[in-house]
Amino acid sequence: MKGGNGFVPSPSTEEGYATARTQLRQAFATWAKTTGSDLSPDSFEQLIHYKWGYLDGHLTSWRRADLDKVLLELFPAKVIVDDDELGEILPETAAFISFLADTGLLDGRSDDPQLLRAHLEQITAPFYEHMADPSRYSSGKRFFLAAGEAGVRPDDQQAVKAFIEEFNTRPLAERDAVLGRGQRTKPSATTAGRFTPPGTPPRRKPTARRRRHR
Numbered sequence: 001m002k003g004g005n006g007f008v009p010s011p012s013t014e015e016g017y018a019t020a021r022t023q024l025r026q027a028f029a030t031w032a033k034t035t036g037s038d039l040s041p042d043s044f045e046q047l048i049h050y051k052w053g054y055l056d057g058h059l060t061s062w063r064r065a066d067l068d069k070v071l072l073e074l075f076p077a078k079v080i081v082d083d084d085e086l087g088e089i090l091p092e093t094a095a096f097i098s099f100l101a102d103t104g105l106l107d108g109r110s111d112d113p114q115l116l117r118a119h120l121e122q123i124t125a126p127f128y129e130h131m132a133d134p135s136r137y138s139s140g141k142r143f144f145l146a147a148g149e150a151g152v153r154p155d156d157q158q159a160v161k162a163f164i165e166e167f168n169t170r171p172l173a174e175r176d177a178v179l180g181r182g183q184r185t186k187p188s189a190t191t192a193g194r195f196t197p198p199g200t201p202p203r204r205k206p207t208a209r210r211r212r213h214r
Contacts, residue, residue, distance in 0.1 A: 009060040009105070010056075010057050011052070017052050020059055021045075024044075024048065024060075028041045028096075035102075043088075043095065047070060047092075050074045050075070051070060054070075055069060058107060060106060061106075062097065063109075063111045071090070071120075072123060072127060075089070075127075077137060080144060080145060080154075086128070097116045097117055098113065100113070101113035143178065147163045
């Protein structure tokens with residue numbers, strides 16, 4: 001795919017991002033088949049989403065500082081992961097780095113892929129610590145965790161809307177307790193989506209899952 005198919009690794013619009021994401025997914029599927037990997041392109045969806053939406057927007061340029069920002073700050077703040085799938089995130093990230101390196105897509109400004117994979121091993125302990133630390137959760141993650149405890153799936157828009165309406169009737173102190181101290185903004189049908197940029201993959205990684213299905 002490198003140099004062909006009009007691939008733009010640093011898209012400036014949501015439409016451009018969607019196109020680049022699709023191209024990466026297709027290239028990853030080919031790579032996975034060639035290497036015998038059972039991972040699907042879903043495994044890196046959130047990784048590139050936060051790189052594009054919160055960092056420099058370049059999907060194939062990765063440095064150790066980028067991994068730290070995404071995995072130690074943004075994931076703990078925003079991503080809801082089932083406990084039995086938490087251990088898959090770093091190996092999936094390592095596979096994504098290998099895919100970029102093997103296919104020639106890893107941007108030349110990136111750190112060496114071996115250093116990137118080694119860094120993932122080095123941040124394993126802090127990654128688990130940060131993902132388990134409620135003080136790092138954004139108000140959006142706190143809200144959807146509360147919704148999940150009430151049996152609301154984040155991809156069920158009608159159920160989310162109903163939960164938001166019910167949530168907004170609660171006393172201010174109770175809402176503050178859910179959203180975090182000092183978070184006094186009422187969620188609404190229009191603001192719930194602002195917790196992450198447009199095009200966000202499901203906040204909860206699907207149980208049936210990011211594996212390749214045939």
